[in-house]
Amino acid sequence: MPLNELLPKAVRLHPRREAVVCGRLRMDYAAFAARVWRLCGALRRMGLAKGDRLAVLHENCHVFLESYFAAAHLGLILVPLNFRLSPGELGFILQDSGARALIAQGRFHAHIQDLPALAPGIEQLIWTQRSFERSAANEADYEDLLAAEPPDPPPPLALEDRDIAHLYYTSGTTGRPKGVMLTHGNVKSHALGTIAELHITDRDHWFHVAPLFHLADAWATFAITWAGGKHVILPVFDALRVLETIERERITLTNLIPTMLNLMVNEPRVGAFDYSSLRYMLSGGAPIAPETVRRIMETLHCDYVQTYGMTETSPYLTLSLLKGRLRSLPPEEQLRFKAKTGREFIDVRLRVVDDAGLDVAADETRVGEIIVQGDTVTPGYWNLPDETAEAIRDGWLYTGDLAVIDEEGYVTIVDRKKDMIITGGENVYSTEVENVLYRHEDILEAAVVGVPDPKWGEAVKAFVVPKPGRSVRPEEIIAFCRKHLASYKCPKGVELLESLPRTGSGKIYKKGLRS
Structure with missing residues (x-):
């Protein structure tokens, strides 16, 4: 099933189920899809077509979700932008990707006012939450564009698994950002994998707290919709607001970074809320200590899953979900496994190899590099064939991460080859x-x-x-x-x-x- 069939499927099966909660805005799947179709119409009217690049510079918002799905339905390549980057860094990415249009939040107006000079290839600038006068003919208001379009689905479009869906830019070791290409097949395979691994259903309420420009959270856009679940969105992280929202919206799972979790469990009012809806608290993106894992589980009264992945792998490579026989271990032993980097993701093959390319012993002592292959692995870097050939050799992606592996197949990262x-x-x-x-x-x-x-x-x-x-x-x-x-x-x-x-x-x- 291609990505442009996920939202129509959710509308057929769950038209009146609440789909998106973003501040005071609440939409069921029928209403959410209507906005996506209107955005598709506006983008088509601008002349954007399959293969064109559409960039987004925005805090977490329903606009981000709408952009992901509109791009998928038109065969556009979405370029999510990290709003923490400098204007020069943003300009480079827009130029390198060849983005024709940019959807930008009004709050970044002053930050990117020099973009016309830095990225002259941008033909259309679409503002959301605008509180200023438009200054150029190629500027438009997001809501005005949607209001001018009918809520009709775009014409059917044939998409193949190898078609590029997203370009995520990562910092290069030489300072030059690299565009990681993720295909429709990569995104689809990862979404199905997470649905299977985490048993995601239409009863789940996912909390978008980590930034949607980052794959730590963005993968859930497709997996949750595929299952018919609910998206609850917070613009920026605030520990108290996260805790309050978990209770109010009956959040069942989310993926945060250890810094966020540490602030949450140390929030003075953490004990004042009901977390009984939580099934899993996932964490990734940085090392985490076993004691922190213990505090998360004891404070939030939910199961914990350590995740590890890369932009190049859509992202998950491992999860610290316990295998069946490990669930009978004493609590302290279970905790030891939960705090590890994890065992390989369902649609990934993972090895830890030495410099000769041979698998290291599964003794948690011998250190090797993690290499992976699978349907979630990128075909390479945008317009960088040499870097692609260096990273992907003989069908294996070399992660640059050094790890040990135990006899159960759980890895623990100990260092990184690159700095x-x-x-x-x-x-x-x-x-x-x-x-x-x-x-x-x-x-x-x-x-x-x-x-x-x-x-x-x-x-x-x-x-x-x-x-x-x-x-x-x-x-x-x-x-x-x-x-x-x-x-x-x-x-x-x-x-x-x-x-x-x-x-x-x-x-x-x-x-x-x-x-």
Whole structure:
């Protein structure tokens, strides 16, 4: 079943079932679909056709869900944008993807006012929640466009599994973002896998708290709709609002990052709400300690599932769901497995291999790289054949993550081959930050690593050697980075050194900086 049949199926089976709750707006599937059809009509009237790229810059909102489904029905390639990126970073992505149209939330108007110069390929700018006057002929109001269209489904469109559905941009190790191509087949396979693994049904209420521009949450757009469940949307994370909404909307499952969960369980009023509707609390995007897992289960009174995945894999590669025989283990043993990275996802084949490509022993001691294959794995990177060939070899995607594996098939990530830092669920590559630091006129050498942080899981830390005769303060360096990078990529701390530690071969010894 192609992606453009999921919403019509939900309308046939559950027309009056509540589908979307977004602030004060509540829609059943029939009403939600009507808005999607109107958006399809508006986009078609603009001349957008199969294969064209449509970008979205928005907080969590029903608009994001409508954009995902409208793109799927027209065969457009959706480009979700991280609103935390700088204007220059956004401009690069829009240019690289060749996006023809952008749906943007009014609150980002000042942030992206220079986009016409940075991304001249954008032919149409569609504003939501606009509180300002339009300044160009190619600007339109989202609600006005929908109001001018009939609520009729678009003409049938033949879609194949290999057709590209989404382009998600990830930070490149050289600072150049890479567009991860996900096909209709990738998205469909992952949706079915999550329905099977998590036993998702029309009784489920999914909570969109993690950003919809990120696959940690976006996958649920299709899986929940396929099952006929309810989407409950929160624009931005707020611990108290999340807890209140879980009770009010009878949330059954969601996927959050450890930083969010830590703030929730430490919220002073956490004990004031009813969490009896919760089936699963999923977490991913950063390491999590077993003690935190224990607190989540005891506080929220639900089962916990650790997840691990990549943008390149739609995203899930593993879940820490317990196999049947492990559920009879004592609670402490069960907790040990729940806190692991997890066992392979239902439609993924996962191996942990050494440098020779041989499987490491399943003894939780031998370390190897995780490699995977399956229907959820990307065909490659947008217009980057060399990077694609480097990542996917002999049909296997090499993740760059180092792990051990136990005799039950559960893996635990112990390190990353590349110097990627996961801070608050966002990926930051040290090379990208270092490249900015080296642009500072007073800096001679720089190295960036991730250090443990109780709030963010990891924090970005820079070690800097000033040029001879120059002086620079840590606050100045952080401010300099903020001019060129998204805030979450900027160092939280800077340490000034006379020299950086090096290995025998002369390379910077980052392990020594972390210790």
